[in-house]
Amino acid sequence: MAEPIAHSGKGMKLHTKILLGLVVGAVLGIAVNQTLGGDHEAVVFVNKYIAGPVGQIFLRLLFMIVIPLVFASIALGVAGLGDLRRVGRVGGKAIGYFLASTALAATLGLIAVSVVRPGEQIDRVTAEQLRTEFAGDASSRVEAAASTDFGVNTIVNMFTRNPVKSAVDLDLLGIITFSLIFGAALTLITAERAKPMLSWLEALQDVVIKIVEMAMRFAPYGVTALIFGVTSRFGFHLLKPLGAYVMVVIGALLIHVLVNLSLILRFLVGVSPFLFYRRIRAALVTAFSTSSSSATLPTALSVAERNLGIPPSIAGFVLPLGSTMCMNGTALFEGITVIFLAQVFGVALNLGQMVVVMVMAVLTAVGAAGVPGGSIPLLVTILVMFGIPAEGIAIILGVDRILDMSRTTVNVCGDLSATAFVARTERVWNASMIPSNEEMAVPHVLDDSPGWPKAADAPK
Ligand code: ASP
Numbered sequence: 001m002a003e004p005i006a007h008s009g010k011g012m013k014l015h016t017k018i019l020l021g022l023v024v025g026a027v028l029g030i031a032v033n034q035t036l037g038g039d040h041e042a043v044v045f046v047n048k049y050i051a052g053p054v055g056q057i058f059l060r061l062l063f064m065i066v067i068p069l070v071f072a073s074i075a076l077g078v079a080g081l082g083d084l085r086r087v088g089r090v091g092g093k094a095i096g097y098f099l100a101s102t103a104l105a106a107t108l109g110l111i112a113v114s115v116v117r118p119g120e121q122i123d124r125v126t127a128e129q130l131r132t133e134f135a136g137d138a139s140s141r142v143e144a145a146a147s148t149d150f151g152v153n154t155i156v157n158m159f160t161r162n163p164v165k166s167a168v169d170l171d172l173l174g175i176i177t178f179s180l181i182f183g184a185a186l187t188l189i190t191a192e193r194a195k196p197m198l199s200w201l202e203a204l205q206d207v208v209i210k211i212v213e214m215a216m217r218f219a220p221y222g223v224t225a226l227i228f229g230v231t232s233r234f235g236f237h238l239l240k241p242l243g244a245y246v247m248v249v250i251g252a253l254l255i256h257v258l259v260n261l262s263l264i265l266r267f268l269v270g271v272s273p274f275l276f277y278r279r280i281r282a283a284l285v286t287a288f289s290t291s292s293s294s295a296t297l298p299t300a301l302s303v304a305e306r307n308l309g310i311p312p313s314i315a316g317f318v319l320p321l322g323s324t325m326c327m328n329g330t331a332l333f334e335g336i337t338v339i340f341l342a343q344v345f346g347v348a349l350n351l352g353q354m355v356v357v358m359v360m361a362v363l364t365a366v367g368a369a370g371v372p373g374g375s376i377p378l379l380v381t382i383l384v385m386f387g388i389p390a391e392g393i394a395i396i397l398g399v400d401r402i403l404d405m406s407r408t409t410v411n412v413c414g415d416l417s418a419t420a421f422v423a424r425t426e427r428v429w430n431a432s433m434i435p436s437n438e439e440m441a442v443p444h445v446l447d448d449s450p451g452w453p454k455a456a457d458a459p460k
Pocket of ligand 1: 327330372374
């Protein structure tokens with residue numbers, strides 16, 4: 001019996017341990033930051049030789065399996081869905097949900113920032129100070145934006161010329177397109193010929209899942225280290241001038257989860273939002289501590305299939321797509337930040353322009369890479385579009401990490417809600433298939449059964 005992401009094998013449940021790691025890391029980090037200061041020798045030493053390496057190893061354990069996991073899950077997902085019309089329908093439904101939920105989030109962000117107007121609460125002198133303090137970091141982000149090719153080429157580039165190069169560059173959209181085509185082609189050859197490849201892909205997926213399990217066992221320490229690293233060095237003094245802006249972003253993110261996504265879960269998916277969030281919390285904590293949707297994908301897949309009971313053919317197909325295309329939190333953050341900086345620089349935007357900001361926030365969120373700060377270069381391109389100084393991004397960079405952690409958590413929440421929505425509307429899953437607590441608390445058994453259920457096991 002495969003072990004759900006709930007139990008660490010002995011004593012305390014794994015997600016409790018991970019949450020504990022989050023709290024311990026945050027408390028220790030804030031404490032040393034406030035007493036010794038982020039630049040203190042001891043803090044620098046701990047970050048360089050202990051917290052930094054531990055956090056990095058955890059991140060890399062997750063990143064190292066993203067490419068094989070995406071390839072195996074999508075190819076198997078498509079093959080498991082069987083006929084290509086069904087693949088098209090499921091894909092269309094998923095992308096429709098991604099766009100609609102992201103637009104909802106961006107609109108909420110625009111309303112919040114227009115009502116609170118945090119940009120008007122920041123005086124010119126403070127804005128100038130922040131700009132100078134983060135000017136160096138900002139100019140490298142602006143340079144990155146200049147080399148960002150966003151537009152029709154984004155679509156062309158999805159059709160990778162070389163999947164191996166896409167894998168090397170962690171170009172997920174390229175790998176996703178390749179895997180979709182690969183999976184589709186698998187359904188078009190004879191069953192006899194397809195069989196060895198399907199077994200190979202299933203074995204690959206099983207191995208990767210074992211690595212996810214190992215990484216998750218390490219997660220409590222990795223999470224502690226990552227959170228300590230951020231909080232011990234964080235410029236808490238920046239929270240004062242930027243407090244209103246940070247509150248608007250975090251407040252709107254919370255409203256999106258607690259109201260928008262919860263209503264969708266309750267009424268369109270038919271599941272209790274509370275139960276849903278409890279079941280996916282290992283993925284939420286991973287997202288919060290890594291600030292990366294891509295790094296969270298292995299955990300997200302694991303909780304979707306094991307803790308929610310969503311069939312692998314749907315989860316393996318929708319989640320990888322969502323981790324790079326569905327970014328509710330990012331679009332919300334982008335909308336707020338564009339208007340906030342417009343307010344700081346006194347650039348007035350009319351309603352029509354606001355709608356364009358909303359559309360751009362949605363499109364760039366689809367295009368943003370699921371890595372820490374992945375949306376910043378695209379955000380810069382929106383600023384330029386509206387005549388807001390690109391270097392103005394410096395004003396928010398000091399608080400971006402904390403916002404990145406928060407928006408990534410909402411991005412992952414959105415991805416998982418999309419997966420549940422698609423599974424529900426495809427009639428292959430419903431709330432009654434969520435494993436009960438007792439089922440989830442199956443003790444760890446070191447057996448040789450490979451792990452997750454196979455695509456073919458999905459209820460029809
Ligand atoms: N860090 C975000 C993610 O991985 C992307 C971003 O908004 O920068 O989902």
